[in-house]
Amino acid sequence: MWVTQTYLGKVEPDAKIFVYYLFEDYNSTQGEFTERVQSRLEEMGITYESNVSLLMPNPRYAARIEAEVRGIEKLWWSLQGKLPGVFVSTSPLSAFDIEKGNYYFASFHDTDPTSAAEVIRELQRLIDNQLAHDFKSAKPEQKNKLLQRLYNAIEAKPGVFGFAIDLKKLTKKH
Structure with missing residues (x-):
């Protein structure tokens, strides 16, 4: 800049x-x-x-x-x-x-x-x-962000073993 x-x-x-x-x-x-x-x-x-x-x-x-x-x-x-x-x-x-x-x-x-x-x-x-x-x-924020996105993408509703993963939420970058 x-x-x-x-x-x-x-x-x-x-x-x-x-x-x-x-x-x-x-x-x-x-x-x-x-x-x-x-x-x-x-x-x-x-x-x-x-x-x-x-x-x-x-x-x-x-x-x-x-x-x-x-x-x-x-x-x-x-x-x-x-x-x-x-x-x-x-x-x-x-x-x-x-x-x-x-x-x-x-x-x-x-x-x-x-x-x-x-x-x-x-x-x-x-x-x-x-x-x-x-x-x-630097703190390993990138790993934490990925884990947080994975956690947010997991939903307790019918799916494999009672859990489903919303792939849209997993790939969406915040």
Whole structure:
């Protein structure tokens, strides 16, 4: 999902990771670099679908976005002199708490294409590891849903051994 007008609004609700591309719009070198790196980041957005919310600023709204990020003062000051870069968090900026330490920042400061490619590869590894961790630690809801559907489909009425299974209820996804 791409949110261009604001970073702090409601973003992908089911995302497990939030990735924000940050740059200084008044710096022409960073603007040109952003255009080159954006397509690679868009490919990542397609790969991870709704698990990762990848947000890139629309230059028309740069002042508003800057004001929102500036509102998280410790974050704002920690980014000074390190942009452009990619900020990764397990929570959206609207719920972000720098004290919890659940974030990562990778700088494209030198705007070198080779180092940018390495940063993107590292970002992919980080995202893959986080998603794998989330998957391993997730509760087995899928099995429970199947068992719940099976339970709901069983009816006590004439059938084999006094029970029947309503196949429509069994295959219906809720």
